[in-house]
Amino acid sequence: MRLPELRVMGVDPGLTRCGLGAVEGRPGAPLNLVKVGVVRTAADEEIGARLVAIEAGIESWLDEVRPDAVAVERVFAQNNLRTVMGTAQASAVAILCASRRGLPVALHTPSEVKAAITGSGTADKRQVGTMVTRLLRLEEMPKPADAADALALAICHVWRGGAHNRLAEAVARANSGPATSAAAYFRGRGRAAGYSRGTTK
Amino acid sequence: MRLPELRVMGVDPGLTRCGLGAVEGRPGAPLNLVKVGVVRTAADEEIGARLVAIEAGIESWLDEVRPDAVAVERVFAQNNLRTVMGTAQASAVAILCASRRGLPVALHTPSEVKAAITGSGTADKRQVGTMVTRLLRLEEMPKPADAADALALAICHVWRGGAHNRLAEAVARANSGPATSAAAYFRGRGRAAGYSRGTTK
Numbered sequence: 001m002r003l004p005e006l007r008v009m010g011v012d013p014g015l016t017r018c019g020l021g022a023v024e025g026r027p028g029a030p031l032n033l034v035k036v037g038v039v040r041t042a043a044d045e046e047i048g049a050r051l052v053a054i055e056a057g058i059e060s061w062l063d064e065v066r067p068d069a070v071a072v073e074r075v076f077a078q079n080n081l082r083t084v085m086g087t088a089q090a091s092a093v094a095i096l097c098a099s100r101r102g103l104p105v106a107l108h109t110p111s112e113v114k115a116a117i118t119g120s121g122t123a124d125k126r127q128v129g130t131m132v133t134r135l136l137r138l139e140e141m142p143k144p145a146d147a148a149d150a151l152a153l154a155i156c157h158v159w160r161g162g163a164h165n166r167l168a169e170a171v172a173r174a175n176s177g178p179a180t181s182a183a184a185y186f187r188g189r190g191r192a193a194g195y196s197r198g199t200t201k
Numbered sequence: 202m203r204l205p206e207l208r209v210m211g212v213d214p215g216l217t218r219c220g221l222g223a224v225e226g227r228p229g230a231p232l233n234l235v236k237v238g239v240v241r242t243a244a245d246e247e248i249g250a251r252l253v254a255i256e257a258g259i260e261s262w263l264d265e266v267r268p269d270a271v272a273v274e275r276v277f278a279q280n281n282l283r284t285v286m287g288t289a290q291a292s293a294v295a296i297l298c299a300s301r302r303g304l305p306v307a308l309h310t311p312s313e314v315k316a317a318i319t320g321s322g323t324a325d326k327r328q329v330g331t332m333v334t335r336l337l338r339l340e341e342m343p344k345p346a347d348a349a350d351a352l353a354l355a356i357c358h359v360w361r362g363g364a365h366n367r368l369a370e371a372v373a374r375a376n377s378g379p380a381t382s383a384a385a386y387f388r389g390r391g392r393a394a395g396y397s398r399g400t401t402k
Binding site: 046047048049051052055075076077084085088089090091092093095096098099100105107 | 247248249250252253256276277278285286289290291292293294296297299300301306308
């Protein structure tokens with residue numbers, strides 16, 4: 001099954017740094033970087049001003065990038081109580097902005113993303129950053145880590161074939177075969193040193 | 202110090218039921234109900250559609266009610282892990298809608314609200330509902346509890362003199378004297394059976 005090319009914008013939500021990264025590609029084909037960056041807000045600003053700034057940043061990205069889908073990190077209340085409320089609030093803004101435009105929104109857990117990009121659901125940030133750099137054939141690792149994480153979310157979503165609900169995700173996982181994880185992506189290439197065009201399928 | 206009359210919209214955030222309630226008044230003067238209700242979204246809808254519906258509901262309320270300030274329940278990650286993410290996301294939408302219009306947003310904790318309305322920070326929902334009904338001279342208790350809680354938030358905020366930051370709140374608390382809690386509000390009236398106009402100051 002050859003899925004259409006998809007432009008996906010990933011959002012690693014946060015109040016202080018909201019990572020944004022857009023890629024284009026399809027499962028089993030080269031991925032291209034579209035844009036990467038962060039929206040920052042100051043910790044001493046009021047929460048309302050911070051959310052308004054994040055909304056403005058995401059809106060301007062959506063206007064420019066025109067993604068087919070938006071992938072947002074799924075936040076769990078269990079993780080890091082200190083920052084989880086801000087993360088949940090920033091994620092709500094991202095989901096709202098995308099949904100208002102009628103864009104499909106996918107939520108992926110950090111371990112789903114890590115597993116898709118590195119082959120291990122418990123990979124560390126550096127490993128994710130290294131794989132993002134390699135998969136997008138970048139000269140250096142996107143910084144800060146939030147920006148790299150946003151790209152990882154977008155890549156994960158492209159590899160899942162743009163599925164945005166559980167049923168579709170299950171079908172995509174069943175259909176997409178070896179191209180759904182970076183480990184498989186580089187399978188049989190010896191050292192995973194780079195990417196050469198159009199060889200995966 | 203006689204503070205100006207204030208119209209406050211309270212938001213008890215939630216995805217399934219987002220309580221909304223607006224009151225008008227000033228510390229030490231009769232309070233009037235402006236509007237009370239809930240925005241509901243279905244649990245089987247996607248999160249994006251739910252947040253868009255909540256945004257539309259709050260926007261339509263803000264257009265109609267034209268509040269001077271918005272009071273939103275402050276959510277803590279510690280409380281009820283099962284629903285806290287949805288609560289945080291709904292609160293983000295409420296804060297965003299108000300802040301986009303330049304309205305001051307106040308966050309009050311549930312115990313601050315309970316203490317202001319009932320005299321006890323650990324009062325139950327029924328006690329809060331009873332006091333809201335009494336303070337607004339309503340014929341029956343607003344239902345569901347989320348609607349009554351939204352009114353309680355708005356009342357709490359009026360009684361704090363519309364302060365929306367910590368410094369202003371501290372000043373308001375210091376200045377507003379006996380009218381800041383319902384216990385004091387009804388002080389010296391024997392049974393707190395009702396409210397008679399213009400006797401508090």
